[in-house]
Amino acid sequence: MSSPKDIAVFIDRHLSLLKNERDMEVEQTGLVLSRCAPKLLEQRGLALLNLSVAGINVGLGGKSIIELERSNALSSNPNFPPHSFRPGDVAQIEAHSASSTTAPRKQAKQKQSANSSDVEQRKVEGVVSKVTDSKVFLSVDPQHLDSKDAELPDRCRLVKLANSVTYDRMDKTMLLLKALMCEQDSDAKSRPSVKGSPQLVNVLLGVSKPSRVQALNGVKFFDDKLNSSQQEAIRYALGSPEVACIHGPPGTGKTHTLIEIIRQIIFKPDGTRTGKRVLVCGASNLSVDNILERLLALQTADHAPIKCTRVGHPARVKAIDITLRATLDSQVSNSDQAELIRDVKLDLSNRLSILAGNDKSQKGKRPRGPERKKLWEEVRDLRKEYRKREKGMVQSIIKEAEVILATTHSAGGHALQDMKFDVVIIDEATQALEASCWIPILKGDKLILAGDPLQLPPTVLSVDKKIKKSPEKKAETKPASKSKLISSRSKKTGLRPPNSLEVTLFERLEKTHGASIKRMLQVQYRMHDTICDFPNKTLYGSKLQSHESVAKHTLEDLPTVSDEENHNSQPDSGIHDVLGFPVVFFDTAGCEYFEKAASPEDDGSKSNENEAVLVKNWVDQLVSAGIHANQIAVLSPYQAQVTLLSSSLSPEYPELEVGTVDGMQGREKEAVIISLVRSNEKREVGFLKDKRRLNVAMTRARRQLCVIGDSSTVQTGSDYLKKWMKWLEDNADVRYGGTE
Numbered sequence: 001m002s003s004p005k006d007i008a009v010f011i012d013r014h015l016s017l018l019k020n021e022r023d024m025e026v027e028q029t030g031l032v033l034s035r036c037a038p039k040l041l042e043q044r045g046l047a048l049l050n051l052s053v054a055g056i057n058v059g060l061g062g063k064s065i066i067e068l069e070r071s072n073a074l075s076s077n078p079n080f081p082p083h084s085f086r087p088g089d090v091a092q093i094e095a096h097s098a099s100s101t102t103a104p105r106k107q108a109k110q111k112q113s114a115n116s117s118d119v120e121q122r123k124v125e126g127v128v129s130k131v132t133d134s135k136v137f138l139s140v141d142p143q144h145l146d147s148k149d150a151e152l153p154d155r156c157r158l159v160k161l162a163n164s165v166t167y168d169r170m171d172k173t174m175l176l177l178k179a180l181m182c183e184q185d186s187d188a189k190s191r192p193s194v195k196g197s198p199q200l201v202n203v204l205l206g207v208s209k210p211s212r213v214q215a216l217n218g219v220k221f222f223d224d225k226l227n228s229s230q231q232e233a234i235r236y237a238l239g240s241p242e243v244a245c246i247h248g249p250p251g252t253g254k255t256h257t258l259i260e261i262i263r264q265i266i267f268k269p270d271g272t273r274t275g276k277r278v279l280v281c282g283a284s285n286l287s288v289d290n291i292l293e294r295l296l297a298l299q300t301a302d303h304a305p306i307k308c309t310r311v312g313h314p315a316r317v318k319a320i321d322i323t324l325r326a327t328l329d330s331q332v333s334n335s336d337q338a339e340l341i342r343d344v345k346l347d348l349s350n351r352l353s354i355l356a357g358n359d360k361s362q363k364g365k366r367p368r369g370p371e372r373k374k375l376w377e378e379v380r381d382l383r384k385e386y387r388k389r390e391k392g393m394v395q396s397i398i399k400e401a402e403v404i405l406a407t408t409h410s411a412g413g414h415a416l417q418d419m420k421f422d423v424v425i426i427d428e429a430t431q432a433l434e435a436s437c438w439i440p441i442l443k444g445d446k447l448i449l450a451g452d453p454l455q456l457p458p459t460v461l462s463v464d465k466k467i468k469k470s471p472e473k474k475a476e477t478k479p480a481s482k483s484k485l486i487s488s489r490s491k492k493t494g495l496r497p498p499n500s501l502e503v504t505l506f507e508r509l510e511k512t513h514g515a516s517i518k519r520m521l522q523v524q525y526r527m528h529d530t531i532c533d534f535p536n537k538t539l540y541g542s543k544l545q546s547h548e549s550v551a552k553h554t555l556e557d558l559p560t561v562s563d564e565e566n567h568n569s570q571p572d573s574g575i576h577d578v579l580g581f582p583v584v585f586f587d588t589a590g591c592e593y594f595e596k597a598a599s600p601e602d603d604g605s606k607s608n609e610n611e612a613v614l615v616k617n618w619v620d621q622l623v624s625a626g627i628h629a630n631q632i633a634v635l636s637p638y639q640a641q642v643t644l645l646s647s648s649l650s651p652e653y654p655e656l657e658v659g660t661v662d663g664m665q666g667r668e669k670e671a672v673i674i675s676l677v678r679s680n681e682k683r684e685v686g687f688l689k690d691k692r693r694l695n696v697a698m699t700r701a702r703r704q705l706c707v708i709g710d711s712s713t714v715q716t717g718s719d720y721l722k723k724w725m726k727w728l729e730d731n732a733d734v735r736y737g738g739t740e
């Protein structure tokens, strides 16, 4: 079992890997930005120039919502050029450099002003909360603004930034964990306190073994359609005292299972409430909103409603009515006590508006001198009052909620500070960095993880960076003397420092405590049996069964196809030829359809024009046989091929989805076409070697998977690829890959 020293080494390694990752992200965004001229940044969609402040309002947490638009004086078109700003992005308002861009008369005037250089230097960071064709709204924390916050420059630009908050939270959490587990000699007062359970932390760090699972044979399930592996996983999750992992291969109803677990925790069998509280987190906003939507849908059915609150920046929440109404912001503004803050908010907004020179009664003039100073004092007092009143409301809403939903990162925000939960659930846990999982874990008594370690791991930019073992990085650890948390019998380590951030907590727990820590869902509700066959045999130990509702379904069974009007241009046998096969393989071996490097510098991306032609032909045939473009996805592991495919397909089929394999994880389409791209005399396969990426690619299709590639190149990549090519040859409908 792990010793304090093992834990310290483990945490230090995490911190060093996180630093590499942060540096890499800054290198790819922040530093690049600082080296580029603003005009170039705008051309790349990373900046918006010639902006002015159209208004300042007050949002949740006393945040200032700064409204920016293109300045009339500087642009004839009020609409923005194409850009990449989206709600949730971190961005910075910067002054336009007066020397290069401001008219000479105005420059002279600005120089007279005592604080003009301050204003020019001023940078205000915030989160994009809303974007329209001609306006962008930035939500800025009060602590980012001092008393000069209305002194935003007359003319400014908005620049995209790397998001450092997520790294700050992970670092802070790992340091807290280290202090908790490794600095036991410090006196009790200075020892950090967390709300979570020491027993849970011990099990997760390999200090102790998981306690005996309680046998729960008499669970009465709310959902009577659960299959036996789902029921078993639910019993296991409910009966495990500390931690349970649920392994959900593609389409096996992971979310379905989690919803039942939540209901079992909240309700007793007779429908009365247990009084327990659950924190549900996901690696992405999408996974959190998916669970939220399903929980809210239960409320419209014949069930007692579960009180849900979605925490996180509203700009990042799925923009549909039902989920938006569950956000903390919305619940605060619609609560009975909202009146309490409404007046203060109005007063605050009015004063900010006057200070920013946006008040009509002042004819756009900014107040100066003592009048300005007095207004600032009032703003400061009003903000204080606003925050005080709002804090009380936020706390009472959070305390009343039975289920709080947040991403692992946003679980570290102010709203959940000092909150404690009976159970923490993390969905998509195999896509979350371990450090980010610890943010919610330290708030819970028990942990349930759901994911599939055989699909893609979290995206890590710094995988190739070597881990430096500098002496100062070595753990400085004192052995525990009076530790309550750490077993004195700790001898052998089960905790190895990770070599990469790609190693997730889910996988690590399996290594530390063995396969008994997890239960696998075994019935899949997505794919035709043949599509499921290869991943099932090679990755899931042949344990997956296809539910009868999908096992034999083909594209021919879709209602759009049986509607004759849709395909009267093709004779029936032609339709069967296109739609009747669950797996189709266009093998281009021997066709000499060679790949191309993306650019002369070759950034590693590749494209293949002939494969793109084959893809287009197949899409044309599917559509003319009655398949809607929005039921089809075209995937490729290479961005350069995605770009090529988009340019040939999107004009004709705007609803068809073209993307990389990575972007399709967690989703499905009726028909999926994969363009493998690699075809070369050197027999190089690059990206395709990753089994997990291939697994995701192979398991997105419900009724038809069409693979287009050169078997002679691909099969040389790995034993796994060789097996797949052989399997395709034996099981797919193999077609001639030539384009003529």
Ligand SMILES: Nc1ncnc2c1ncn2[C@@H]1O[C@H](COP(=O)(O)OP(=O)(O)OP(=O)(O)O)[C@@H](O)[C@H]1O
Pocket: 225, 226, 227, 230, 248, 249, 250, 251, 252, 253, 254, 255, 256, 257, 525, 526, 666, 667
């Ligand atoms: N017991 C069940 N009976 C009938 N249908 C089910 C059952 N469990 C899951 N499904 C269906 O299977 C599909 C996949 O379920 P769900 O979205 O919960 O799976 P998932 O494992 O979260 O998906 P993904 O593979 O995308 O992560 C859904 O359409 C769901 O309604």
